[in-house]
Amino acid sequence: MGFEDICNTGLGLGIYRLPQTHQQQKKKNLLLKDDHFLPSLSLGPSQYILNSATKNDAAGKVCESTDVHQQTSSLSALSSFSNSSVKKERDFTEEEEELERISNSRVSDEDEEGSPRKKLRLTKAQFATLEESFKEHSTLNPKQKQALAEKLNLRPRQVEVWFQNRRARTKLKQTEVDCEFLKKCCESLTEENKRLQKELQELKSLKVPAPVYMQLPAATLTMCPSCEKVGGGGGDGSSTSTLSFGSNPRFYDSLITNPSAASC
DNA sequence: TTTAGCTTCCGGATTACATCA
């Protein structure tokens, strides 16, 4: 009996990639650059599993750029900024100019020059709506983005940013959960390893004679690796010389993580 | 058919602001 046999605990520890969006998948397949292997241990559906996103089509892109130009709800959008002290200093014409600027500002992330970055605080209702939408799909096509923006009185860009940040938070959280799970698995395997080492030592130190069946010529004995029944040689499936080992917890363990073990 | 340029989207990292203890 080799050490490998002893160590075959049947416990498995797998690391897979998280299911990713179509674009991510393509991207990572081509270039394994950053987050390499994310452990996914089936702790429950992550957002990435729940939400299979589709790549925006070209028509959608055109739609977005035109929609952004058409957006006119920016008065209320501006009002959603909690810090309005700067705005109060402007007259209405300036406001109109800013609305124009905002409506044309898809590409640039730049804030208006010189002014401090203003930070939007979403209202509870806005947050709830965004969350609801995120549950349905973690990425937005341009039409959905525009609709959501109009519904929430936000700029499409803000909705887009919120979804980007939300995806990042989800991924981070999932990574933390996976890490925790892997840690526990590692501890469990270490314990199992210790136990088996101890068992091995005990077996080695035993000076008992081999069981009767072990004194038979090896060619006459076969053991099914799955059901652990020992059958007589001769290739006759109807052999009556079977020996059951009864319940074997390790075997059941192996079934959990290695269903193929149940091939018998 | 190939290719370069452009646009858009996304993820990751980071910054900056708002809030709270």
Added chain:
DNA sequence: TGTGATGTAATCCGGAAGCTA
């Protein structure tokens, strides 16, 4: 009231993909 911690909106940057001339 000042301050550090925390959450998160916003920004920056680079890569990928699609479209077009």
